[in-house]
Amino acid sequence: MGLQCRFCGSFPAVEATVRGHQGLIILMRFLKLQGPFCRTCGIATVRDMTSKSLWQGWWGIGSSIINPITMLMNIGPMQKFKSLPEPAPGAPGRPMDPGKPLFRRPAILGLLLPILVIAAIVIANLSTTTTSEAAVGQCVVNNGTADDPDVKVVDCTSSEAAYKIIGKLDDSTDDSQCDQFEGVEASYTVERGSTKYTLCLAPV
Ligand SMILES: [Zn+2]
DSSP, X not given: OOOOOTTTXXXXXXXXXXXXXXEETTEEEEEEEEOOEEHHHHHHHHHHHHHHHHHHTTSSHHHHHHHHHXXXXXXXXXXXXXXXXXXXXXXXXXXXXXXXXXXXXXXXXXXXXXXXXXXXXXXXHHHOOOGGGXXXXXXXXXXXXXXXXXXXXXXXXXXXXXXXXXEEEETXXXXXXXXGSXXXXXXXXXXXXXXXXXEEEEEO
């Protein structure tokens, strides 16, 4: 007698391992289910674990690399299951419900998650011009407070523009040196790791 499905007792069945992945930011979970599977239980398991991975598999840097590999590793088992005939009637248990194909499940939208994350990072970097690249002649606005400034470069013609950079002191946090620039009324000093500079500002 050949292999029997581990889940419903049907045969024919094949040996295979179906995988899933969960990314938990720092932790990862590698899920796997071992056969033998009949055709129906095999297809059901691949669809179920892959659709969960589509949502849960991306959450972490390592996970976002491992997840697509995990999902691709289910293609081999899926082909094995599809080449089996339907389970013979009279099995002790009922084969699992194979459900809809993956491409007709909402979970397939999970494929867009990594693309959306990358797009969000790119957009965030494009829209925020930090002051470290700011040059004399450009304008800035302070969206924070005097104690906790959040200074951004803005277009000088925009209504947001509050100050014009009239001098920039590289590698210096000594804002008294701003006095050398005529019309200076404010300064903005940044010290972050090895980066330090001072912007000397005049009202627009
Ligand atoms: Zn089965």
